[in-house]
Amino acid sequence: MYSAIIVYTIVALFCAKEKFMETIKIKGYDAVVIGAGHAGCEAALALARTGIKTVMLTLSLDSIGFLACNPSIGGTAKGQIVGEIDALGGEMGKNADKCAILMRMLNTSKGPAVQSLRAQEDKTMYHVEMKKVLENTPNLDIRQAEVTKLLHKNGKLYGVKTALNEIYYCKAVVLCTGVYLKSRIIIGNHTEPTGPNGFKHAGKLTQSLKECGFEIFRFKTGTPTRVDFDTIDTTNLEVQRGDENIEPFSKLTKKQPKNKAVCYLTYTNPNTHKIILDNLKKSPIYSGLIKGIGPRYCPSIETKIVRFKDKQRHQLFLEPESLDTKETYMQGLSTSLPIDVQQQMLNSIAGLEHAKIMRDAYAIEYDCINSLQLFPTLEYKNIKGIFCAGQINGTSGYEEAGCQGLIAGINASLEIKNKPQLVLKRDEAFIGVLIDDLVTKGTNEPYRMLTSRAEYRLHLRQDNCDLRLTQIGRDVGLVDDTRWKLFLKKKANLKKAEKELEKIIAPNKAVNDMLQSVGEVPLYTGTSVKNLLKRSHVTAQMLQKTLGLFKGQKPDVLNELTIETKYAGYIEKEQRQIDEAKRQERMVLPQDFDYSTIAGLRLEAREKLNKVKPLNMGQASRISGVSPADISVLTVFLKAKKLI
Numbered sequence: 071m072y073s074a075i076i077v078y079t080i081v082a083l084f085c086a087k088e089k090f091m092e093t094i095k096i097k098g099y100d101a102v103v104i105g106a107g108h109a110g111c112e113a114a115l116a117l118a119r120t121g122i123k124t125v126m127l128t129l130s131l132d133s134i135g136f137l138a139c140n141p142s143i144g145g146t147a148k149g150q151i152v153g154e155i156d157a158l159g160g161e162m163g164k165n166a167d168k169c170a171i172l173m174r175m176l177n178t179s180k181g182p183a184v185q186s187l188r189a190q191e192d193k194t195m196y197h198v199e200m201k202k203v204l205e206n207t208p209n210l211d212i213r214q215a216e217v218t219k220l221l222h223k224n225g226k227l228y229g230v231k232t233a234l235n236e237i238y239y240c241k242a243v244v245l246c247t248g249v250y251l252k253s254r255i256i257i258g259n260h261t262e263p264t265g266p267n268g269f270k271h272a273g274k275l276t277q278s279l280k281e282c283g284f285e286i287f288r289f290k291t292g293t294p295t296r297v298d299f300d301t302i303d304t305t306n307l308e309v310q311r312g313d314e315n316i317e318p319f320s321k322l323t324k325k326q327p328k329n330k331a332v333c334y335l336t337y338t339n340p341n342t343h344k345i346i347l348d349n350l351k352k353s354p355i356y357s358g359l360i361k362g363i364g365p366r367y368c369p370s371i372e373t374k375i376v377r378f379k380d381k382q383r384h385q386l387f388l389e390p391e392s393l394d395t396k397e398t399y400m401q402g403l404s405t406s407l408p409i410d411v412q413q414q415m416l417n418s419i420a421g422l423e424h425a426k427i428m429r430d431a432y433a434i435e436y437d438c439i440n441s442l443q444l445f446p447t448l449e450y451k452n453i454k455g456i457f458c459a460g461q462i463n464g465t466s467g468y469e470e471a472g473c474q475g476l477i478a479g480i481n482a483s484l485e486i487k488n489k490p491q492l493v494l495k496r497d498e499a500f501i502g503v504l505i506d507d508l509v510t511k512g513t514n515e516p517y518r519m520l521t522s523r524a525e526y527r528l529h530l531r532q533d534n535c536d537l538r539l540t541q542i543g544r545d546v547g548l549v550d551d552t553r554w555k556l557f558l559k560k561k562a563n564l565k566k567a568e569k570e571l572e573k574i575i576a577p578n579k580a581v582n583d584m585l586q587s588v589g590e591v592p593l594y595t596g597t598s599v600k601n602l603l604k605r606s607h608v609t610a611q612m613l614q615k616t617l618g619l620f621k622g623q624k625p626d627v628l629n630e631l632t633i634e635t636k637y638a639g640y641i642e643k644e645q646r647q648i649d650e651a652k653r654q655e656r657m658v659l660p661q662d663f664d665y666s667t668i669a670g671l672r673l674e675a676r677e678k679l680n681k682v683k684p685l686n687m688g689q690a691s692r693i694s695g696v697s698p699a700d701i702s703v704l705t706v707f708l709k710a711k712k713l714i
Contacts, residue, residue: 092235093235093236093237094234094235094236094237095236095237095239096236096237096238096239097239098123099123099124099125099211099238099239099240100122100123100124100240100241100242100486101117101122101123101124101125101240101241101242101243101244101482101483101486102124102125102126102127102217102229102230102238102240102242102243102244103117103124103125103126103127103243103244103246103479104127104128104217104230104243104244104245104246104247104275105126105127105128105245105246105247105248105250105460106126106128106131106133106134106135106204106212106246107133107135107136107138107246107248107460107461107468107471108135108162108460108468108469108471108472108475109244109246109248109459109460109461109471109472109474109475109478110126110128110244110246110248110459110460110475111134111135111161111162111200111204111472111475112155112160112161112162112459112472112473112475112476112479113244113246113457113459113475113476113478113479113482114126114204114207114210114244114479115160115161115203115204115207115210115479116159116160116475116476116479116480116483116548117209117210117244117479117482117483118207118208118209118210119159119207119209119547119548120480120483120546120547120548121209121483121547122209122482122483122486123209124209124210124211125210125211125212125213125238125240126204126210126211126212126213127213127214127215127216127217127230127232127238128212128213128214128215129214129215129216129250129265129269129270129271129272130214130269130270131201131212131214132197132269133265133269134197134200134201134204134212135165135196135197135199135200135201135204136197136266136267136269137191137193137196137197137468138248138249138266138267138293139266139291139293140389140399140401141190141191141192141193141389141390141391141392141399142188142189142190142191142389143162143166143170143188143189143191143196143319143468143469144166144186144187144188144189144319144469145176145186145188145469146176146177146184146186146188146520146521147186147500147519147520147521147523147524148186148188148467148469148470148519149176149186149187149188149319149469149532150186150500150530150531150532150535151469151470151472151473151500151501151504151519152166152187152319152469152472153187153319153532153535153536154473154499154500154501154535154538154539155469155472155473155476155501156319156320156321156322156535156536157321157535157536157538157539157540157543158476158480158539158540158542158543158546158548158549159543159546159548159549159550159553160472160473160476160548161200161203162319162468162469162472163318163319163320163323164319164320164322164323165196165199165200165203166189166191166196166319166320167189167318167319167320167323167327168195168199168323169191169192169195169196169199170189170190170191170192170318170327171190171191171192171329171330171331171390171393172189172190172311172312172329172330172331172332172333173187173188173189173190173312173313173316173318173327173329174187174188174189174310174312174313175187175188175313175317175532176188181637182528182531182532182533182633182637183521183527183528183530183531184521184527185531185532186521186532187317187318187319187532189319189327190312190331190333190389190390192392192393192394193391193392194391194392194394194395195392195393195394215232215233215234215236216232216233216270216272216274216275217230217231217232217233217272217275218231218232218233218274218275218278219231219274219275219278220243220275220278220279220282220453220456221237222282222453222455222456225452225453225454226453226454226455227240227241227242227243227453227454227455227456228240228241228455230243233274240455241455241485241486242455242456242457242482242485242486243455243456243457243482244457244458244459244475244478244479244482245456245457245458245459245462246459246460246462246471246475246478247272247275247460247461247462248265248436248460248461248462248471249265249266249291249434249436249461250265250269250270250271250272250436251271251272251275251276251279251436251437251438251462252271252272252273252276252436252437253265253266253271253272253434253435253436253437254271254434254435255432255433255434256354256359256360256406256432256433256434256435257354257406257407257408257409257430257431257432257433258352258353258354258406258407258408258409258411259352259354259357259359259408260408261359265434266293266434267429276437279437279439282450282452282453282456283443283452283453284439284440284443284450285439285440285443286437286438286439286440287363287437287438287439287440287464287514288361288362288363288435288436288437288438289362289363289364289435289436289438289461289464289515289516290360290361290362290363290364290365290433290434290435290436290516291364291365291368291433291434291436291466291516292364292370292404292405292406292431292432292433292434293404293431293432293434294399294400294401294402294403294404294405294431295400295403295405295412295416295427295428295429295430295431296391296397296398296399296400296427296428296429297388297397297398297400297416297422297425297426297427297428298396298397298398298425298426298427298428299390299396299397299398300396301424301425301426302334302388302398302421302422302425303421303422303423303424304334304388304421305421306420306421307334307335307336307388307420307421308334308335308336309332309333309334309335310332310333310334310335310387311329311332312329312332313329315625316329317533317625317626317629321536321553321556321557321560322552322553322556330393331390331393333387333388333389333390334387334388334421335385335386335387335388336386336388336419336420336421336422337383337384337385337386337419337420338371338383338384338386338418338419339382339383339418339419339420340382341418342415342418342419343375345411345414345415345418346371346372346375346407346411346415347375347376349407349408349411350372350376352407352408352411353370353372353405353406353407354406354433355370355372355373355406355433356372356376360406360433360435361435362435362436363514363515363516364433364515364516365466365515365516365518366515366516366518367518367520368404368466368516368518369404370404370405370406370433371384371402371403371404371405371415372405372407384402385402386400386401386402386403386419387400387401387402388400388401388421389401396428397428397429400416400431403415403416403431404431405431406431406432406433407431409427409430412427412430412431413427436461438461438462438463438464439458439462439463439464440464440512441458441463441464441508441509441512441513442509442510442512442681442682444458444463444508444509445509446493446505446506446509446685446689447477447478447481447491447492447493448463448474448477448478448481448505448509449478449481449482449485449491451683454485455482455485457478457479457481457482458474458478459471459474459475459477459478459479460472460474460475461516463508463517464508464512464513464515464516464517465504465508465513465516465517465518466516466517466518467518467519469519470504470517470518470519473500473501473504474501474504474505476501477492477494477501477505480492480546480548483546483547484546492542492546493505494539494542495652495655496524496525496526496651497525497526497529497530497648497651497652498530498538498539498542499530499535499538499539500519500524500530503519503523503524503525503530504517504519504523506689506692507523509682510682510684510689510692510693511692511693511694512694525647525651526644526647526648528637528640528641528644529641529644529645529648531633533626533629533630533633534630536557536560537560537561537630540553540554540557541557560626560627563623563624563627564627564630564631566623567610567620567623567627567628567631568631570599570619570620571598571599571600571603571631571635572598572599572600573598573599573619574596574597574598574599575593575596575597575598575599575602575617576593576596577592577593577594577595577596578593580616580617581593581602581616581617583616584608584612584616584617585605585608588607588608588612589607590605590606590607590608599613599619600635603631603632603635603636604635604636604638606636609628609629609632610623610628610629610631610632610635611625611628611629611632614628651688652688654686654687654688654691655686655687655688655689656686657686657687657688657705657714658685658686658714659684659685659686659687659690659708659713659714660713661683661685663713664680665679665680665704666680668703668704668707670703670707671700671703671704672697672700674695674696675695675696675697675700675704677695678693678694678695678696679693679696679704687701687704687705687714690704
C-alpha cells in the first residue's frame with residue numbers, strides 16, 4: 071500500500087512539474103535583445119526606433135544601463151566613440167550629458183587628434199534615466215527573464231527559449247550578455263557564481279552557444295573598492311575639477327552641463343607595495359584560482375606592482391559614485407586580494423589612513439566568444455539572424471559595448487527589412503576601427519579602444535563626429551528631424567565661416583596687440599584670415615572677439631574651422647592614405663575560396679585567411695599573420711584567375 075502511495079506521489083509530482091514547464095509560445099516580436107547593459111540598451115533602441123517590434127530580455131530590470139565599474143563615460147578614444155554613437159542617433163551621449171557631475175576634455179595640451187571628452191556620471195541617475203528612455207520607447211517591451219537557448223533551423227535563427235520554458239519567436243536576436251555568462255566573482259580564495267554587484271548570472275546560455283558552433287573564451291576583469299567619503303582626509307590631496315566651458319557629448323543637449331562635484335588624486339607608496347608583495351600568494355591571480363585572461367590596459371594593482379617594479383608610486387583617483395551616496399570609487403586600485411589585505415593596503419595610502427570600505431574589490435570571470443566568427447556587421451557567420459555586441463565579443467568598456475550594440479541593432483533591423491547592412495570603415499569612425507579589429511584580428515584579451523589603434527586619427531576627432539556620421543544615421547532611420555536640422559544648420563554655418571578665410575587683414579593695432587599677447591609676430595603687411603589662423607596660437611574664437619569676424623558663429627563651428635585650417639596639410643596627407651586604402655577595399659574577395667590551394671602563401675597566412683574569410687584585399691592585409699609578401703602573392707594569383 072505504502073509503495074503504491076509513493077509511486078503515485080512521484081508520478082503526481084512529475085506531472086505537476088511537466089505541467090508547470092509547459093512551453094509558452096510568444097509571438098509578435100521581430101527582434102529579441104538579450105541583456106540590458108550599454109550594448110543592450112543601444113541595440114534595443116536602434117531596433118525599436120527603426121520600426122522593429124522588439125523585446126529586451128534581462129536578468130534584472132535593476133541592471134539596465136548599469137555602470138558596473140567606473141562611474142564615468144568617455145575618456146581617451148572613448149569620448150570619440152560616445153560622440154559617434156550620438157551622431158548616428160544613439161542614446162549614450164544624451165544620457166551622459168544629463169547625468170554628468172564633472173566633465174573634462176582630456177589632452178588639451180596636445181593636438182586635436184588625441185583630445186577626448188570624459189564625464190564623471192551619477193551612477194544611480196544614469197541607470198534611472200536610461201530605464202525611463204527604454205520604458206517610453208514605442209515598439210519596445212522589457213521583460214525580466216533568463217534566456218537559456220537559441221533556437222535555429224537550417225542555419226537560421228527562429229527564436230529564443232527562457233528558463234521558464236517561454237519561446238519568443240523572432241527573426242533576429244542581438245546577444246548583449248556583458249560579463250554575465252557563467253560569471254563568478256573572486257575575492258582571495260572565495261568564489262561565488264554571480265554577476266557584478268551581486269546580480270544574477272546567466273549559467274545556461276553558454277552551452278547553447280557552444281551547440282551553435284561558437285568558440286568560447288574565458289576572460290577576466292575587476293573592480294576596485296568603494297570607500298565611505300566621510301572617512302577620507304582630503305586636506306592634502308590634489309583636487310581635480312571639471313572644465314568651465316564644456317562642449318557636451320550630444321548635439322541635442324541644449325543646456326551646458328554643470329560641474330557638481332570634484333575628484334581627488336592620491337598615490338600608492340613603497341609601504342603599499344610591500345603590503346601587496348607580502349600577500350601576493352593570497353592573490354587569486356597568482357595562486358592560479360583565476361583562469362581567465364585579464365585586461366592589459368586596466369590591470370589590477372598587484373599586477374602593476376609586479377610588472378612595474380621600478381615604479382615608486384601609482385596614481386589613484388577618488389571619484390564620486392553619485393550625488394546621493396557617500397560611496398567613492400578608487401580608480402586605479404582594482405584588486406582581488408582578500409578583504410583584510412584590501413583594508414590594510416587602503417590605509418597605507420595618503421588621505422586614506424582611516425578610510426572605511428563600503429564595497430569590497432573583486433575580480434570577475436566570464437565567458438565570451440571568438441569575435442573572428444562574426445561578419446563586420448556583427449552577425450554570426452554560421453547562423454543567420456544572430457548578432458553579438460559588447461563584452462560577449464571580447465571587449466571591455468561601456469563605450470565599446472554601446473557602439474557595438476548600436477551597430478548590431480541597426481544591422482539586425484536592416485536584415486529584417488531586407489536592406490543592405492551597415493559597415494563603418496576605419497576612416498569613418500573609431501567604431502569602424504574597433505569592429506574591424508575584432509572581426510579581422512580577433513582578440514585574446516579584453517579589447518580596449520585606444521587612440522593609437524586608429525590610422526586616421528586626424529579624421530576621427532572628437533569635434534567632427536557629427537560631420538562624419540549624421541548623414542549615415544539619417545540614412546538608417548535613427549536621426550530624427552530635430553537632429554537633422556541642427557546638422558544642416560551647422561554645415562551651412564561652417565561653409566559661411568570658410569568664406570571669410572580669404573579676407574585680407576591689414577596691419578592694425580587691434581590685430582597686432584592680439585598677436586603679441588599670445589607670443590606671435592605682429593603684422594607688417596596685409597595677410598589673409600586663413601594665414602592668420604594657421605599661426606600656432608591663433609584661434610577663430612580670438613579673431614571673432616578681436617576683429618569681429620565670424621559673427622554669430624557658435625564655439626563648435628569656430629573650433630572646427632580652427633582645426634581644419636591649422637592642420638590642412640596633415641589632413642590632406644592622411645586623405646591620400648585613405649584613398650589608397652579604399653583602392654584595396656574595392657578588391658572584393660570570393661567568400662567560397664580555399665586559400666590552402668595557393669602554394670605561394672605561407673602556411674600561417676593560408677590558415678588565417680581561411681579562418682577569417684576576408685571580404686576584400688584591405689581586410690586581408692590587416693589580418694595578423696598575413697604579411698605584405700602574402701598579399702602580393704594573393705593579388706597576383708587571384709588576378710591571374712580573374713577572381714578580382
